[in-house]
Amino acid sequence: MENIETAILLMVVGMATVFVILLIVIYLGKLLITLVNKYAPEEVVPAKKEAPQGPAPIPGNIMAAITAAVNVVTLGKGKITKVEKL
Numbered sequence: 001m002e003n004i005e006t007a008i009l010l011m012v013v014g015m016a017t018v019f020v021i022l023l024i025v026i027y028l029g030k031l032l033i034t035l036v037n038k039y040a041p042e043e044v045v046p047a048k049k050e051a052p053q054g055p056a057p058i059p060g061n062i063m064a065a066i067t068a069a070v071n072v073v074t075l076g077k078g079k080i081t082k083v084e085k086l
Helices: 002-039 060-074
Strands: none
Touching: none
8 A cells, every 4th residue: 555655646746846847948938038029029121012013925926836726625616815824
């Protein structure tokens, strides 16, 4: 019976020790985050304003090849409405 009591006491002391150490790690981590954010804030980079540009025009020879391919595949029934680069 004495062995079980010793085992339970050892288990409780070990679990309490782990719990206390984990609490210390958590609170020291929070303190470190607070100090870093206070004394070394992140640099704010201004956003670059770029004029919105439309899609680049497709060269004529490529457009002709696409049109020819669509005509061959669809037997002349296909219609190209929009061509975009992926």
